[in-house]
Amino acid sequence: MSELSVNHLLGIKYLTKEDINLIFETADQFKEVINRPIKKVPSLRDITIANLFFENSTRTKLSFELAEKRLSADVINFSASQSSVKKGETLIDTVNNILSMKVDMVVMRHPNPGAGVFLSKHVNASIVNAGDGAHEHPTQALLDSYSIREKLGSVKGKNVVIVGDILHSRVALSNIYALQLQGANVMVCGPKTLLPKYIKDLGVKVETNLKKALEWCDVANMLRVQNERMDISYFPSTREYTQQFGVNKELLDSLNKEIVIMHPGPINRGVEITSDVADSKQAIILNQVENGVAVRMAVIYLLASKIKQ
Amino acid sequence: MSQKVLLSSKEVNITLHRLACQLIENHDDFSETALIGIQPRGKFLANRLAKILTEDYKIKNIQLGHLDITFFRDDFRRGEKPLEANTTIIDFIVEDKNVVFIDDVLYTGRSIRSALTAIQSFGRPKDIELLTLIDRRFSRHLPIQPNYRGRQVDAIDNQKVIVKWLENEGEDAVYLVDK
Numbered sequence: 001m002s003e004l005s006v007n008h009l010l011g012i013k014y015l016t017k018e019d020i021n022l023i024f025e026t027a028d029q030f031k032e033v034i035n036r037p038i039k040k041v042p043s044l045r046d047i048t049i050a051n052l053f054f055e056n057s058t059r060t061k062l063s064f065e066l067a068e069k070r071l072s073a074d075v076i077n078f079s080a081s082q083s084s085v086k087k088g089e090t091l092i093d094t095v096n097n098i099l100s101m102k103v104d105m106v107v108m109r110h111p112n113p114g115a116g117v118f119l120s121k122h123v124n125a126s127i128v129n130a131g132d133g134a135h136e137h138p139t140q141a142l143l144d145s146y147s148i149r150e151k152l153g154s155v156k157g158k159n160v161v162i163v164g165d166i167l168h169s170r171v172a173l174s175n176i177y178a179l180q181l182q183g184a185n186v187m188v189c190g191p192k193t194l195l196p197k198y199i200k201d202l203g204v205k206v207e208t209n210l211k212k213a214l215e216w217c218d219v220a221n222m223l224r225v226q227n228e229r230m231d232i233s234y235f236p237s238t239r240e241y242t243q244q245f246g247v248n249k250e251l252l253d254s255l256n257k258e259i260v261i262m263h264p265g266p267i268n269r270g271v272e273i274t275s276d277v278a279d280s281k282q283a284i285i286l287n288q289v290e291n292g293v294a295v296r297m298a299v300i301y302l303l304a305s306k307i308k309q
Numbered sequence: 310m311s312q313k314v315l316l317s318s319k320e321v322n323i324t325l326h327r328l329a330c331q332l333i334e335n336h337d338d339f340s341e342t343a344l345i346g347i348q349p350r351g352k353f354l355a356n357r358l359a360k361i362l363t364e365d366y367k368i369k370n371i372q373l374g375h376l377d378i379t380f381f382r383d384d385f386r387r388g389e390k391p392l393e394a395n396t397t398i399i400d401f402i403v404e405d406k407n408v409v410f411i412d413d414v415l416y417t418g419r420s421i422r423s424a425l426t427a428i429q430s431f432g433r434p435k436d437i438e439l440l441t442l443i444d445r446r447f448s449r450h451l452p453i454q455p456n457y458r459g460r461q462v463d464a465i466d467n468q469k470v471i472v473k474w475l476e477n478e479g480e481d482a483v484y485l486v487d488k
Contacts, residue, residue: 029394038430041380
């Protein structure tokens with residue numbers, strides 16, 4: 001097995017366990033590449049990639065762009081705020097116009113769930129989903145699992161709790177799929193208002209007491225409260241949220257084991273996680289960022305290898 | 310499928326010792342030399358030569374690395390089979406070193422072309438030599454020739470040279486096989 005089973009990366013739901021293993025094994029090699037004095041390989045010099053960001057992003061966009069450039073792909077960037085989308089152009093028209101400039105691959109972030117799947121059915125290019133609404137963010141889940149594998153040796157059998165705003169989080173859903181596919185036990189923890197009603201149907205444990213969740217887990221993935229997606233008030237105040245679902249040093253010290261702390265960023269310091277925890281050696285937040293480039297290089301490389309000349 | 314023995318176990322052993330001695334002639338105490346096995350198959354030969362140099366010729370501190378060329382190959386997206394990456398281990402500086410590329414079979418020369426590009430990511434070597442166990446002459450696509458060769462072979466395109474190693478396949482031998 002040395003080829004992905006898919007032509008697009010639309011979500012973890014569409015991947016197999018073997019796909020994830022292949023991505024990780026390839027990412028191992030790219031991680032070595034990005035630690036060389038010259039961090040670039042010429043593999044994709046005849047591939048052009050368009051990064052279409054219909055929603056704001058800093059680290060994902062930078063990470064994808066860096067991954068593409070380190071593979072020697074030609075890169076064009078597009079932000080919805082500066083585009084003809086504002087003039088009323090449809091998504092398919094926008095993308096087809098870009099593709100007629102001979103683009104081979106599209107990395108897209110879009111506020112609507114399913115935008116990547118929709119696009120893959122209507123345009124002739126390899127699509128990578130860089131986040132579609134509250135649906136999936138597959139590369140984030142891959143780099144999260146890759147970071148757990150790096151830190152703990154494997155993902156299988158590990159207890160992972162995802163804490164926070166599960167309702168609005170594409171990172172949570174992709175992580176649940178990815179972790180379960182690799183044989184981890186998954187728990188979600190947060191205020192009841194931020195836990196989707198049928199979350200148990202995904203086969204995850206549900207906990208509303210953070211202390212109990214942390215006592216159970218090997219890894220805690222702390223999510224950001226997504227105020228920008230909240231149209232109503234889901235909890236009384238940020239202060240109350242922090243008191244019940246924020247991780248601080250005292251809480252970690254009260255556990256009888258050392259757990260791994262993750263965060264997909266951007267961090268709201270002092271809300272879901274305090275500064276002393278974010279900067280502690282238990283936190284692998286910056287490793288996640290480094291691994292993000294290697295994992296995205298692997299995804300792009302493996303998808304590009306399926307684009308025939 | 311017919312199979313012809315090009316080198317037996319004893320012949321492989323004699324050839325490896327000769328190649329090791331030729332390296333010593335040019336590289337003295339190896340302090341400025343780096344041996345680089347080209348992945349995936351060159352690493353076995355490189356490891357074996359390093360072992361002979363260390364154990365039989367008492368050369369200390371040999372710098373030995375493995376270089377993967379997958380991401381530097383010129384046939385990405387051109388073949389039926391996807392390219393599989395291997396591990397690169399070069400934990401020393403190659404800047405200003407005398408680098409010796411080591412591979413089992415030299416055929417079209419394209420792997421070595423890729424390796425010449427790949428090694429630049431680790432610095433600028435003083436010079437680069439090529440050592441190969443089997444040199445398939447008359448089949449080169451590029452102007453690349455070995456500095457050290459075990460055995461020269463005239464093989465046609467529909468034949469394959471298979472090198473087996475004791476530590477990997479259970480025997481030291483080189484075969485010429487009809488595809």
